Amino acid sequence: MIGFAAKRIFGVAVTLLVAAAIIFFLLDILPGDPARFMLGINATDDAVAALRTELGLDQSAFNRFFIWLFGLFQGDLGISFSQRMPVTQLMAERLQVSLPLALGALTLSTLIGLPIGIIAAQNRGKLGDTLAMILAQVGIAIPNFWFAMLLVLAFAVTWRIFPPGGFVPWSDDPLLAARSLVLPIIALALPQAAILARVMRTSLVDVMQADFIRTARAKGLTQSQAIWRHGVRNALLPVLTIMGLQFAFLIAGTIIVENVFYLPGLGRLIFSAISARDLIVVRSAILVLVAMVILVMFIVDLAYAFVDPRIRAGGGRSDG
Amino acid sequence: MSLVEVKDLSISFGDHAVVHAISLSIDPGQRVGVVGESGSGKSLTALSIIDLLPESDKTKGDIVRNVPTGESLRGKHIGMVFQEPMTALNPLMKVGDQIREALELHLPGIDFVARVAELIEEVELPPSVANRYPHELSGGQRQRIGLAIALAGEPELLIADEPTSALDMITQAQIIALIKRVCKAHNMALLFISHDLGAVAALCDFVHVLERGKQVESGTTSSVLKSPQQAYTKRLIAAAKPTRRRLTTRTIGPPLLELDGISKRFKLPGPIWAKKSYVQALSDISLTIREAECVGLVGPSGCGKTTLSRIIAGLQTAQRGTIQFDGHAYGRKLGEMPRAARRELSMVFQDPFGSFDPRLNMAQSLYEPLNLMPELDHAERRERVHMALERVGLTPEMLKRHPHAFSGGQRQRLAIARALVLRPKLVVLDEPVSALDVSIRGDVLELLADLRENFGIAYLFVSHDLDVVRAVADRVLVMDKGKIVEQGDVDTVFDAPQAEITQRLLDARLGV
Known part of the structure; x- marks a missing residue:
């Protein structure tokens, strides 16, 4: 297990480095002057020259890449051009919203989706299964922004249980901060839960046909004991992959829901940076996202290996 | 009094009848074989005795099991070993734990660790396998674990459904000898399901022959083998005997395929920085086919x-050696x-x-x-x-x-x-x-x-x-x-x- 993790960590480091290089040089080799691009067509030559110096554009691309990389290691992502703030600080603020949002939505969708999928598989072909799968179909079909608006109408406008939008920093009022994330988490989690329920059901239905379930029954376990003790863990493998992909989406793909709830999340930061042509923020934000996705996939890999001893061992390979 | 008595058992999927009025009885300690080809209904009969038929199958007839009522039947009174050792064990669970699970169900309160070790010893495996996962064991070893699980509840009847058909000959002979020894040691009855008359003859005293869901012949193994009454039984016996060799009138020609010094090794998985280890699959194979x-x-x-x-x-290439086939030469260096x-x-x-x-x-x-x-x-x-x-x-x-x-x-x-x-x-x-x-x-x-x-x-x-x-x-x-x-x-x-x-x-x- 430790050997497996060490091997993967090495892979993660290499992937990150390559990703950083691609992000940096892609933005750099685009035709045109980044400084002029950032300032717009009406900028004076003096302003452009000043910005070029500030961005270090008079140095070679390699030098700038290594300066940027060096900064990254020190946690220095540069100064935002549009907001005149350290990018590190900007990102940290936004992650305070996006990270709990993503984690919360993933946890909630797992708590809802997996049990529904398991119950549906246990009752395959019966009423419970049909109902669960119709619900899941509806859950997948409903656009999450529309669902988010319904939630606001019901729980913020009519019943006033949760705030309708906005966010106060955790340090100011942790309780209010948490409460303002509840509705967005629900809005994000439900469609994801519907997908998880379907994947879990399909996977478990397959596993229930497996010979080792029959062995477990012959041993004396009841059908539901056999499913819980032997089936669920085996069925979890494809579900883990989907959960990894979902988390990657939840980190940055939530801009519509962020807009509905006026949340200062990462998605909106990137959107506004692109609108303001703030290449410094765009570049760093993309790198942070890429790093998160790689990290999540690494965790999924570890989870896979934790669940399945065959993966820990790795497959034999011919060197010929 | 017989341990299990099956009377006129019929099984059908929907309107399609697959087993027609089968009757058999198993006495305590008796070893009974059921022989038939694929689709003869032999596995379904076995599953109905241990009460594991899918719910969608309809059964008629009686199965009388003379075991104390109110206790669990499966595992406690009837143990079962299945055909496919590759898939019959949970791949995510150590095999020792899979044996232990059966013990926890049927013999609560005993020293599980010690009993697991005893069972593993009984099926002639080294104690260390308890901590292994199924994929780390060979087919024969897995089948032994399957047997240990079936034995855990100390059942009066063991059902073995084609337990050796997926194994090679040497392993098959070992597993059959093991089943026989274990049955004798515990005075356990056996219901042995197989398409292989040879395996049944080696294990069972009594045999039932099934053809397409019908019972065509029953009797002691020696009498059925010596003087079969039904045409189908005779065909099975003839087919199980070595086929007569047919001589060809063709003259064998010049060499068509020549292998010279073929070697092949596979890399074993391990950390990338560690010294690589290999398993030598083929070493220096030379042969000719004319x-x-x-x-x-x-x-x-x-x-x-x-x-x-x-x-x-x-379909694969060797690391060393050359192949000459029908005027073409190929291999590692030759492409x-x-x-x-x-x-x-x-x-x-x-x-x-x-x-x-x-x-x-x-x-x-x-x-x-x-x-x-x-x-x-x-x-x-x-x-x-x-x-x-x-x-x-x-x-x-x-x-x-x-x-x-x-x-x-x-x-x-x-x-x-x-x-x-x-x-x-x-x-x-x-x-x-x-x-x-x-x-x-x-x-x-x-x-x-x-x-x-x-x-x-x-x-x-x-x-x-x-x-x-x-x-x-x-x-x-x-x-x-x-x-x-x-x-x-x-x-x-x-x-x-x-x-x-x-x-x-x-x-x-x-x-x-």
Whole structure:
């Protein structure tokens, strides 16, 4: 297990480095002057020259890449051009919203989706299964922004249980901060839960046909004991992959829901940076996202290996 | 009083009856065999005794089990071992824990760790396997674990459903001896389900013969084998005996395939920085197959038979050595097998169910190899496919059907037809009859002999079944641990074996 993790960590480091290089040089080799691009067509030559110096554009691309990389290691992502703030600080603020949002939505969708999928598989072909799968179909079909608006109408406008939008920093009022994330988490989690329920059901239905379930029954376990003790863990493998992909989406793909709830999340930061042509923020934000996705996939890999001893061992390979 | 009494048991899927009025009884300590081919209803009968039939199946008749009521039947009073050791154990759970689970259900309060160790010792495995996962064990070892799980609840009856059909001959003989010993030691009754009369004869005192869900004959094993009353039983017994050898009138020609110093190793998984370790699958293999010659290749599982046949067929490349085939030379330094050589060689695989793409109809599957011969026009292709089908005793009308519409025997004929459309000089047959019922086996072997007689095709016949090899091959190669340890004329090798592994393989045969 430790050997497996060490091997993967090495892979993660290499992937990150390559990703950083691609992000940096892609933005750099685009035709045109980044400084002029950032300032717009009406900028004076003096302003452009000043910005070029500030961005270090008079140095070679390699030098700038290594300066940027060096900064990254020190946690220095540069100064935002549009907001005149350290990018590190900007990102940290936004992650305070996006990270709990993503984690919360993933946890909630797992708590809802997996049990529904398991119950549906246990009752395959019966009423419970049909109902669960119709619900899941509806859950997948409903656009999450529309669902988010319904939630606001019901729980913020009519019943006033949760705030309708906005966010106060955790340090100011942790309780209010948490409460303002509840509705967005629900809005994000439900469609994801519907997908998880379907994947879990399909996977478990397959596993229930497996010979080792029959062995477990012959041993004396009841059908539901056999499913819980032997089936669920085996069925979890494809579900883990989907959960990894979902988390990657939840980190940055939530801009519509962020807009509905006026949340200062990462998605909106990137959107506004692109609108303001703030290449410094765009570049760093993309790198942070890429790093998160790689990290999540690494965790999924570890989870896979934790669940399945065959993966820990790795497959034999011919060197010929 | 008998332990289990089955009276007029019938089982049906919907309107389709698959088991018709079967009656059998098992006395305490008695070993009873049920013999039949695929689709005879023998497994369903076993599952209904342990009460594991799918809910959708309807049963009629009575099953009286003389065990204390109110206690759990499965595991406690009846234990069961299944056919597929590869899939019958949970891949994510240590095997010791899988045995322990059965103990926790049926014998709460005992020292589980100690009892697990005893059970593992009883099935003749080293104590360390308790901490291993199923994928780390061989097929035979897994089947022993399956037996330990079945024994955990100390049942009065053990049901074994084809427990050895997925194993090689040597392992099969060991598992059968183990089952026999364990049954005697615990005075446990056995219901042994098999298609293999030899295995039943080795284990059981009493035998029931099933044909398509009907009980055709029952009696003590010795009387049924000695004086079978029914035609079907007679056919099964005849098929289980070694096939008579058919001599060919073809003269064996000059060398067609020559392997020189073929070696192949596989890298074992490990951390990238660690020193690489390898397993040597083949070391320095040299062999010759002549035109129109049938060469048998035998050996225990894991000896490298399959790797060697894949290298000959060009599906894998060796690290060292050269291959000369029909005027073409290829190998590690000489490059891949040339296209012109590929059309002179075909392959037939063991599993007729897995070797056809289920989405292609038979026409698509059978015409596909002809893409190697672009010079043929449509009429010539058609003629080749139709002739190949005719040769294997099938008709062109069947071409529109998909694989699922054929029986196992028909599919293996189709696989042979597919190998024949190219009119190859050499066909590599990888266990071509092992997955077939014994009664069809003879037909397929006969077909192969005919084809050789008419077209002068050479065969490399890979098999673990020594009787079959003796019936079809001129010469035999015996492999063990990646090396050819013995070779020669079949009669010489089998009558006076020199290598230890040949002797062990011969000893493991189960005759009737």
